[in-house]
Amino acid sequence: MITTIASIVRLCIAVILGGIIGYERQAQSKSAGLRTHILVCLGSCLCMIISINIAMDMYFQYGITNSDPERIAAQVITGIGFLGAGTILANQKERNVKGLTTAASIWAVAAVGLVVGAGYIVTAVAATFLVFIVLTIFIRVDDLVRRHRERQYTFHIIMRNTVGQSRRLADFFKKEDIQVESFQSIAAEEQPRAELIVSVSTFRDVHENKIILDLLALKGIEEVYTKPSDGKEKDM
Missing domain, CATH: 3.30.70.260 (ACT domain)
Structure with missing residues (x-):
């Protein structure tokens, strides 16, 4: 069972980690920025916490052993697709596809929130760091390749x-x-x-x-x- 204090700590960590990725997207003037990434990470973390606690309650209170704590969390990855699709569709007026990176960052932030909610804080921090590196440093490599072509x-x-x-x-x-x-x-x-x-x-x-x-x-x-x-x- 995840205690109330532990849940609040994990939610706060999710806000911080989601904010790191969201800040980079906001600085690039993308359609999904700071608040969107924070809310996605926070909501994902909350879903994972509730999913685990419900499964534990079913076991300790009613002896139900077949409760699956992954069900709610699994739907987060599927459901987050509508936000990613929105960032891509918003750029369809131009004759090229844009928003794919932002859509991917939203999906990644949702995964980070789930990891935080599950209690793997170090893994979540490492994943956030790697995502931030990809969004900030790899863009220079992308620009070099683009200019070359x-x-x-x-x-x-x-x-x-x-x-x-x-x-x-x-x-x-x-x-x-x-x-x-x-x-x-x-x-x-x-x-x-x-x-x-x-x-x-x-x-x-x-x-x-x-x-x-x-x-x-x-x-x-x-x-x-x-x-x-x-x-x-x-x-x-």
């Missing part, structure tokens, strides 16, 4: 100055999974030709010449230039 280009595009042509260009980049980082118009709005400087990035293994050829194949695109590292323009 990411290709960035800047194109000078001359095309017909119409709304339909602009939409056609935007649809091309979207279809080819090319992210437009910035663009600048260097021609007057009333001119029949639009001249744009477009900076793009992509994780696809595609050479700039291939993109230029595909752009020139679009209706209304007249010229495409790009700047190599030596600063000299080349065109196709």
